[in-house]
Amino acid sequence: MARNAALAGLAEGDHAPHAHTGAWVAAVLRSRISAGQLPPGTKLSEQKLSEALGVSRNTLREAFTVLAGESVVRRIPNRGVFVAAPGEEEIREIYRVRRLIEPAAVLWGNFPTEALDIFDPIIAKARAAREAQSVPGMADANQELHKALVALSGSPSLQELMDKVLAEMRLVFHAMATTPDFHSHYVERNAALVEQIRAGHREEAAEELRWYLDAAERELLVHIGALRE
Structure with missing residues (x-):
């Protein structure tokens, strides 16, 4: 229904x-x-x-x-x-793409510091969802933040590619619906990432984001049984 x-x-x-x-x-x-x-x-x-x-x-x-x-x-x-319900290879491909475009957007995106204000309501939404233990709410905020991050690149082509990646990502998130911790511990990581960029530490933020994406990929692969802890 x-x-x-x-x-x-x-x-x-x-x-x-x-x-x-x-x-x-x-x-x-x-x-x-x-x-x-x-x-x-x-x-x-x-x-x-x-x-x-x-x-x-x-x-x-x-x-x-x-x-x-x-x-x-x-x-x-x-x-x-x-x-579709993405499997191991689809998850690996999603993160191959994300590791290329998201840190690049952080490192080389041409945007003023005030443009980062768009992240404040997204982070507030994520924290409220975590407080309410709303997995869909945390997933929504996470998607929104990463979409906005790539949008700061100013490239319509990259934004279109990110839309495709996020559509697949949403399907992956359904597999994590019963594991709220997967989303909750990324709420503050996202907030910290924005603060690093706001402080002008773009290289450190890009490196942190690459590590963050590696960790998320591994966690997803362990969850679906493609990797061992």
């Missing part, structure tokens, strides 16, 4: 003049996955989505092809298209 409601909810605010393009439909679905509205295993019904988005099934299939290439959805013969 919840999954059907999520598909139906796509109808609100998701129509656009260019809605006939597969790229636009892929972007809409990717953003909903990144926001946690379409969890792993959700079947993406062609009929319901084409009606909700006001697009043809051919356009929808184009979008599915794009998302399948990004490992965000998977096609199962004779069964349909489903939101």
Whole structure:
């Protein structure tokens, strides 16, 4: 029932003049996955989505092809298209990309110190979610912070790439839904990272971020049984 409601909810605010393009439909679905509205295993019904988005099934299939290439959805013969559940190799690839683009954004992004003020409400949101023991709330704040970090690079291409990575990341987070400590101990790490950047210690912040991403990758791989403690 919840999954059907999520598909139906796509109808609100998701129509656009260019809605006939597969790229636009892929972007809409990717953003909903990144926001946690379409969890792993959700079947993406062609009929319901084409009606909700006001697009043809051919356009929808184009979008599915794009998302399948990004490992965000998977096609199962004779069964349909489903939101993917990333495994070991997908997790490793996510972190290969993140280690390249996020520390680079910290190190070489051309932004004024006051631009960092956008992080303050995100950190407050993360702390409030930790206090409330809300795993989804902490995951949301974490996604928002890392997206904003790459946005400071000023590069639309990097932001588009990060959107794809975060959509996959959201699917990985579903595997950690029963382990709140995975998210809680990154709340203050994120806050400390922002303070390092604000203090002008960009090299140290970039190095810390690389270590942070290594630790998160290892923790995820241990959780899914791909590595031992």
